[in-house]
Amino acid sequence: MPAVPTMSDNNETKLRNATIAVLVDNEPGILARVVGLFSGRGYNIESLTVAPVDEDRAISRITIVTSGTEMVIEQIKAQLDRLVPVRKVCDLSLEGPHLARELMLIKVVCTGEQRAEALRLADAFRARVIDATTASFVFEMTGNGDKLEAFTALMRPLGLAEVVRTGVIGIARGTYSLKA
Amino acid sequence: MRASPDGGTHSESQNPMSATLQTTAAAAETMSGAEIVLRALKEQGVEVIFGYPGGAVLPLYDALFQQNAIRHILVRHEQAAVHAAEGYARSTGKVGCVLVTSGPGATNAVTGLLDALMDSVPLVCLTGQVPTHLIGNDAFQEADTTGITRPVTKHNYLVKDIRKLAGVVHEAFYVARSGRPGPVVIDLPKDVLIGQGPYHEAPTAPHRSYRPQREPNAELVAQAVKLLKGAKRPIVYAGGGVVNAGPEASRLLTEFVRLTGFPCTNTLMGLGTYPSTDRQFLGMLGMHGTYEANLAMHGCDVMLNVGARFDDRVTGRLNAFAPTAKKIHVDIDQSSINKNVPVDIALVGDAGLTLKALLEAWKASEQPQHTGALADWWTQIEEWRGKDCLRYRQEGSIIKPQHAIQRLYDLTRETGRDTFITTEVGQHQMWAAQYFGFEKPNRWMTSGGLGTMGYGLPAGMGVQIAHPDALVIDIAGEASILMNIQEMATLAQYRLPVKVFILNNEYMGMVRQWQELLHGGRYSESYSAALPDFVKLAESFHARGLRVTRPEDLDAGIREMLAHPGPVIMDCAVAKDENCFPMIPSGAAHNEMILGPDQEGGVKGVTDEGKVLV
Numbered sequence: 001m002p003a004v005p006t007m008s009d010n011n012e013t014k015l016r017n018a019t020i021a022v023l024v025d026n027e028p029g030i031l032a033r034v035v036g037l038f039s040g041r042g043y044n045i046e047s048l049t050v051a052p053v054d055e056d057r058a059i060s061r062i063t064i065v066t067s068g069t070e071m072v073i074e075q076i077k078a079q080l081d082r083l084v085p086v087r088k089v090c091d092l093s094l095e096g097p098h099l100a101r102e103l104m105l106i107k108v109v110c111t112g113e114q115r116a117e118a119l120r121l122a123d124a125f126r127a128r129v130i131d132a133t134t135a136s137f138v139f140e141m142t143g144n145g146d147k148l149e150a151f152t153a154l155m156r157p158l159g160l161a162e163v164v165r166t167g168v169i170g171i172a173r174g175t176y177s178l179k180a
Numbered sequence: 181m182r183a184s185p186d187g188g189t190h191s192e193s194q195n196p197m198s199a200t201l202q203t204t205a206a207a208a209e210t211m212s213g214a215e216i217v218l219r220a221l222k223e224q225g226v227e228v229i230f231g232y233p234g235g236a237v238l239p240l241y242d243a244l245f246q247q248n249a250i251r252h253i254l255v256r257h258e259q260a261a262v263h264a265a266e267g268y269a270r271s272t273g274k275v276g277c278v279l280v281t282s283g284p285g286a287t288n289a290v291t292g293l294l295d296a297l298m299d300s301v302p303l304v305c306l307t308g309q310v311p312t313h314l315i316g317n318d319a320f321q322e323a324d325t326t327g328i329t330r331p332v333t334k335h336n337y338l339v340k341d342i343r344k345l346a347g348v349v350h351e352a353f354y355v356a357r358s359g360r361p362g363p364v365v366i367d368l369p370k371d372v373l374i375g376q377g378p379y380h381e382a383p384t385a386p387h388r389s390y391r392p393q394r395e396p397n398a399e400l401v402a403q404a405v406k407l408l409k410g411a412k413r414p415i416v417y418a419g420g421g422v423v424n425a426g427p428e429a430s431r432l433l434t435e436f437v438r439l440t441g442f443p444c445t446n447t448l449m450g451l452g453t454y455p456s457t458d459r460q461f462l463g464m465l466g467m468h469g470t471y472e473a474n475l476a477m478h479g480c481d482v483m484l485n486v487g488a489r490f491d492d493r494v495t496g497r498l499n500a501f502a503p504t505a506k507k508i509h510v511d512i513d514q515s516s517i518n519k520n521v522p523v524d525i526a527l528v529g530d531a532g533l534t535l536k537a538l539l540e541a542w543k544a545s546e547q548p549q550h551t552g553a554l555a556d557w558w559t560q561i562e563e564w565r566g567k568d569c570l571r572y573r574q575e576g577s578i579i580k581p582q583h584a585i586q587r588l589y590d591l592t593r594e595t596g597r598d599t600f601i602t603t604e605v606g607q608h609q610m611w612a613a614q615y616f617g618f619e620k621p622n623r624w625m626t627s628g629g630l631g632t633m634g635y636g637l638p639a640g641m642g643v644q645i646a647h648p649d650a651l652v653i654d655i656a657g658e659a660s661i662l663m664n665i666q667e668m669a670t671l672a673q674y675r676l677p678v679k680v681f682i683l684n685n686e687y688m689g690m691v692r693q694w695q696e697l698l699h700g701g702r703y704s705e706s707y708s709a710a711l712p713d714f715v716k717l718a719e720s721f722h723a724r725g726l727r728v729t730r731p732e733d734l735d736a737g738i739r740e741m742l743a744h745p746g747p748v749i750m751d752c753a754v755a756k757d758e759n760c761f762p763m764i765p766s767g768a769a770h771n772e773m774i775l776g777p778d779q780e781g782g783v784k785g786v787t788d789e790g791k792v793l794v
C-alpha cells in the first residue's frame with residue numbers, strides 16, 4: 001500500500017473527478033455492497049458499469065466515475081479496498097493517462113430534410129446507423145462524455161426521441177495492466 | 181451474464197469460491213449441513229455459542245443437542261446474544277459466536293451487529309433462513325438478512341450450495357478476526373442445513389483478496405521516530421486498536437510511553453491499554469475526558485495516535501483540533517487514515533507490530549530527545565492536572581454518582597479479584613470511564629461507537645461465561661438496564677454471578693443533562709417514571725436485590741454485593757441533577773471545555789452550530 005500523501009489545506013475543498021476501476025469477485029451481492037457503500041456514506045456516483053472480464057467469469061470489473069475532494073476520493077478508494085470480495089482498486093485518473101469511453105444508443109424520429117441532416121451529422125460524428133425506418137434512425141456511438149453530449153444536443157432539434165448510455169469504462173494507456 | 185436478484189452479477193456455476201473450497205482430491209467426509217457448521221466452528225476454536233432457537237435453525241439445534249464440544253448459552257433476546265458474544269470476544273480476544281433464527285431472530289440481532297462493527301469486535305453470527313426454494317416468496321419468518329445486515333457487518337454470506345458451506349464458515353472466521361475485526365453474518369437456508377455435503381478443513385493458503393497489511397512500512401516508521409524524537413510537546417493517544425492487537429500490544433505501548441517519557445491518554449475504547457494509576461497517564465480524553473488530557477491534545481506539537489480513529493467524541497470541532505500538531509496515525513484500517521483528520525505520517529499496520537517497530541527504531545536512533553522541552557511540557561501538564569477536574573464534593577444525605585463509582589472502584593480493588601467492568605450507555609458510563617481505573621486491557625467492555633443502551637448486562641453475561649471465576653460488574657443506569665433486563669433470567673439459568681450496579685437518578689441522565697444545557701431545562705420525556713422495584717425484580721429473577729439511598733450505607737451495600745456468590749442488582753439512589761463534567765460541548769474545541777461547579781470557570785453556552793450535532 002503506498003504511503004498516503006499529506007493533505008494540505010488547499011485540496012480540502014477542491015473537487016475533482018475520479019474514474020476508479022475495481023476488480024471484484026463475481027459473486028452475489030457485490031454490486032449491492034459497492035452501491036450501498038456509496039449511498040451509505042454519501043458519496044457521488046456519476047456513472048457505474050460492471051461486467052465479468054475473465055475467461056471463467058470469476059472476476060468482474062467495475063468502473064465508477066465519481067467526484068469529491070481529494071480526502072473523499074482517498075476515502076472512497078480505501079473503503080472499496082477493504083470490502084472482502086474486492087481484489088484491486090485503481091484510480092485511473094491518478095495512475096497516468098487513460099482512455100475513457102462510453103457507448104450510446106440514440107433514437108431520432110424525423111422525416112424529410114431533418115432526416116438527411118441527422119444522417120449527415122451522424123456521419124461527421126462517426127455514429128453508426130444500427131436501425132432505420134422511414135421515420136426513424138437508431139445510431140450507435142462510442143466516445144467520451146463530451147462527444148456523446150455534443151451529438152445528443154445536435155439531435156435534439158431534429159427529433160431526438162430516446163437516449164440510452166452505458167456509463168463510462170476506462171483503461172490505462174501503455175503497458176500498465178490492472179490484474180486481480 | 182445473469183443478474184441475480186440481489187443485484188449481483190453472479191452466475192451459479194461460476195462462483196469463485198474455489199479458493200476456499202480447496203477441492204482436494206482426497207475424498208471429503210460427507211455429513212449434514214448442520215454437522216458441517218458445528219465441525220467448522222469446532223475447528224475454529226469455538227467453545228461457546230450464544231443463541232436463541234427457531235424454526236429455521238432447528239437442524240442446527242438438533243446437531244448441538246447431539247454433541248458436547250460446543251456449549252450453547254440460551255439468551256432471552258437475540259440482541260442480547262450478540263452483546264454477550266461481544267463481551268466474550270472483547271474480554272478474551274477470541275471470535276464471539278452467535279446463532280439466531282430467520283426473520284425476527286436476524287432483525288433483532290441487527291443492533292448488536294452494528295455495535296460490534298463500530299467497536300471493531302470480531303463476531304460470527306449464524307442466522308437461519310427459509311429454504312432456498314422459498315427465498316423471495318415472503319415465506320413465514322423470511323427476511324432479506326444479507327440485504328438488511330450488509331451495512332451493519334464487515335461481510336456477510338448467503339450459503340445456497342452445501343458444497344461451499346465449510347469454506348464459507350472458515351472464511352467468515354478469518355474475515356472476522358483479520359485486519360480491523362468486525363462482525364460477519366452467515367445466512368443458512370434450512371435445506372442447506374438438512375442436506376448432505378462434504379466437510380473441508382480450513383484452508384492454509386492465503387485468502388484470495390482480503391489480506392490486510394500488518395507490518396508497518398519501515399521507512400515511515402523511521403520518519404515517525406524522527407518526528408517523535410524532535411517533539412517538544414508530545415502526546416500518545418491510544419485507542420481500542422491496541423486492545424484488539426492483543427495484550428502484548430498494551431505491554432509494548434506501556435514500554436514505549438515509559439521509554440520516551442511522553443504523556444499518554446486513552447480513548448473510551450482504549451481504557452486499560454495503559455495502566456491508569458501510572459503518573460504518565462492523563463486519563464481519558466474527549467467530550468467527557470480530563471482537563472489535562474484535552475488541553476495536552478490541544479497544545480501538543482507531535483501526536484502519536486495508536487489504534488484510535490479520531491472519532492467526533494474525541495476531536496471536538498475539527499478545525500480547532502490539535503491545531504499545532506504534527507500527527508502520526510497508526511491504524512490497521514487504511515480507510516481510517518485521513519477520514520476525519522488529515523495526518524502527516526500514516527502507519528498502516530497492526531498496533532502491536534507497529535509499536536514494536538517504533539520501539540526498535542527509537543532505540544536504534546541516535547537523535548537526542550528534547551528533554552528540557554519535555555520537562556517544561558510536563559510542568560504545564562501538571563499545572564492542568566492541578567485543576568483536579570474530576571473533583572466533586574460528597575456531602576449531605578444524597579449519594580453523588582461519582583462517589584458511588586469511586587467507592588465501587590476502591591472496594592473492588594480491596595477484594596484483589598480480577599475485575600471486568602461492562603456498562604450501559606449514558607452518564608453512568610462516562611462516570612465509570614472517569615472514576616474506575618484499569619491496569620490491564622480486556623477488562624473494560626462498553627458500547628462506544630454506537631452507544632447502545634442495554635449493552636452492559638448481556639455483555640457482562642458473555643464476560644462471565646469466558647471468565648467464570650472473575651468479578652464481573654455491569655455499571656448501569658436505571659433507564660438503560662431496562663432495555664435488556666430479561667437477561668436476568670439467563671444469569672439465573674447459568675448461575676452467572678454478574679453484579680448489576682445501578683446508578684439510579686430517575687432520569688435518562690445524559691438526555692436530561694443535554695436538555696438542561698441546550699434546551700432550556702425542558703425535560704421532555706427524560707424522566708424515568710414508573711420504575712420497577714429493583715429489589716423485588718432481582719428476587720423474582722432468583723437474584724439478590726439491594727437498595728442503598730444514604731451515603732453512610734454505600735460501602736456496606738457494595739461489600740454485600742461483592743461478597744454475594746450469585747447475581748446481584750444493587751439499586752443505588754444517587755443525586756438526580758448531577759451533570760457529567762468536564763464536558764466539551766458539541767461543536768466546541770478541546771480548549772473550550774466546560775468544567776464542573778466545583779472548578780473555576782463558568783458554564784459557557786453552546787453555539788448554534790453545536791446544537792445540530794449530537
